[in-house]
Amino acid sequence: MTNQTKASSLTSTDGDGPIQFMDLKAQQARIRDKIEERLLKVLDHGAYINGPELGELEAALCEFTGAADCVGVASGTDSLIIAMLGEGLGAGDAVFIPTITYNATANAVLLAGATPVFVDVRTDTFNMDVADLATKIEGVLETGKLRPRMIIPVDLFGLPADYPSIQKIAKQYNLTIMADAAQSFGGKQGDTSVGALAEISSTSFFPGKGLGAYGDAGALFTMDKEQGEIWRSIRWHGTDAQRKESVRVGFNGRLDSMQAGVLLEKLAIFPEELELRAKHAAQYDVRLAEKLAMPARDPRSQSSWGYYTLALPNRDAVQAALKDASIPCAIYYTQPLHEMEAFKAYAGEGEFAGAKKLAAEFISLPMHPYLTSGQIDRVCDVVLSVS
Ligand SMILES: Cc1ncc(COP(=O)(O)O)c(C=O)c1O
Incomplete structure (x- = not known):
């Protein structure tokens, strides 16, 4: 694959093939x-x-x-x-x-x-x-x-x-x-x-x-x-x-x-990659909104979609189902910083109710420009099957 390959030709509706959480190899192949x-x-x-x-x-x-x-x-x-x-x-x-x-x-x-x-x-x-x-x-x-x-x-x-x-x-x-x-x-x-x-x-x-x-x-x-x-x-x-x-x-x-x-070379393809991420996020939204609360939108903002993260009360069941289907996911921030050994001396006062809830519910689904729509559908099928 050469650097002339447009990203659009890398995103088919093909649902086959292993799903990567992030895919630096596909990107490297484009601009190697x-x-x-x-x-x-x-x-x-x-x-x-x-x-x-x-x-x-x-x-x-x-x-x-x-x-x-x-x-x-x-x-x-x-x-x-x-x-x-x-x-x-x-x-x-x-x-x-x-x-x-x-x-x-x-x-x-x-x-x-x-x-x-x-x-x-x-x-x-x-x-x-x-x-x-x-x-x-x-x-x-x-x-x-x-x-x-x-x-x-x-x-x-x-x-x-x-x-x-x-x-x-x-x-x-x-x-x-x-x-x-x-x-x-x-x-x-x-x-x-x-x-x-x-x-x-x-x-x-x-x-x-x-x-x-x-x-x-x-x-x-x-x-x-x-x-x-x-x-x-x-x-x-x-x-x-x-x-x-x-x-x-x-x-x-x-x-x-x-x-x-x-x-510099990655910046040259970054705008196109951002568009692909936004397209994938929109596809996740359409499928998952049937049953789940979506990652927050702020009408004033465009996310970079660095991650596609949901807060799900049944997070552990979703993680297990994805694992059974050999689909990678990531759980970030399972503990608020003020509770951690290195920082708890600075915890101060406060309930931190929002942080506690999210730490128990966050789950990040595969997100990178080179996902296919078929792959996103496969992820959504599994998430919806346990929701
Ligand atoms: C929110 C936030 N701040 C700071 C950093 C630190 O960046 P680096 O790993 O390049 O030092 C990261 C990176 O992981 C981050 O996610």
């Missing part, structure tokens, strides 16, 4: 020759770090998102840490994060020296509960031990969080918003792309993400060019533009030239 060319170019020029691919990628990602600047970094975790260091966050600063997210969000806050304050999530959108966010901010102010500084909404499974409401709260309390868009890159809210929905946005290019490298990588987005220069310094040990003097504390958070080259 382009990727080889990119990697060979890096071998030829030898600038393994800070080669021309990095600037090319950062410019292409700015164009894709509409952000004023983009800074490529070594991972989605590094991007969160770099942005918090750039904001001068540290001891005594409170950062509000949802309790249902990947542990990296909480780790990053603690590694930056700040304190996570956990917020409940909504059972319809799976994202940060804005009413609970306001309660948690008031609680921190009343207790008087921490300074509220930042909100990190996480766009869980690909759906952008409720940025308009979060922006109102951020303005009221003078807080910075950093979107953790590790799962939603490619999504939109209104006409604005993920990457430009908050003053700072962070994403991950982990191989399994919607736009993934062949190793670790991530990026930060800002609407303020000066901020980008600070992040470039932090990702290079905090040095000045000539890389001589240390002008701030930093570390090695660089995105290498080979990963940048891979990402």
Whole structure:
């Protein structure tokens, strides 16, 4: 298969063949020759770090998102840490994060020296509960031990969080918003792309993400060019533009030239892949809506469909039935972060009723651009057979 092969010809109605949860092999087959060319170019020029691919990628990602600047970094975790260091966050600063997210969000806050304050999530959108966010901010102010500084909404499974409401709260309390868009890159809210929905946005290019490298990588987005220069310094040990003097504390958070080259080729087919994901999500919806509650929609937003996740009271029975049919699924976030050993000291007050319910009910079905409609039907047949 060559890179000229259109994705549409890869999605037939054929229901045969093993179903993959995500299919990086089919994607690689489409663009293998382009990727080889990119990697060979890096071998030829030898600038393994800070080669021309990095600037090319950062410019292409700015164009894709509409952000004023983009800074490529070594991972989605590094991007969160770099942005918090750039904001001068540290001891005594409170950062509000949802309790249902990947542990990296909480780790990053603690590694930056700040304190996570956990917020409940909504059972319809799976994202940060804005009413609970306001309660948690008031609680921190009343207790008087921490300074509220930042909100990190996480766009869980690909759906952008409720940025308009979060922006109102951020303005009221003078807080910075950093979107953790590790799962939603490619999504939109209104006409604005993920990457430009908050003053700072962070994403991950982990191989399994919607736009993934062949190793670790991530990026930060800002609407303020000066901020980008600070992040470039932090990702290079905090040095000045000539890389001589240390002008701030930093570390090695660089995105290498080979990963940048891979990402450039994947970005070229990403819009088409996003359309295919949306088409597959719509097919799942039509079949499953007969009996089940659908993953939340927000009429203002387009999900990137990084994952197709349902909250099902009979989740364990569905998982068992899929296993019997040799269909892969994934169960993410079986425990809210505030209950975990590493973070329970920061649990604070609160019921976290939404998070508890979702942790017991989440199940993610196969989702990738190269599924066939026949395969989606097979998944739905099994899910519906036990619902
Ligand atoms: C919500 C969220 N935040 C942060 C990260 C961290 O990204 P990375 O694995 O690239 O460090 C991930 C990745 O898995 C994630 O899903």
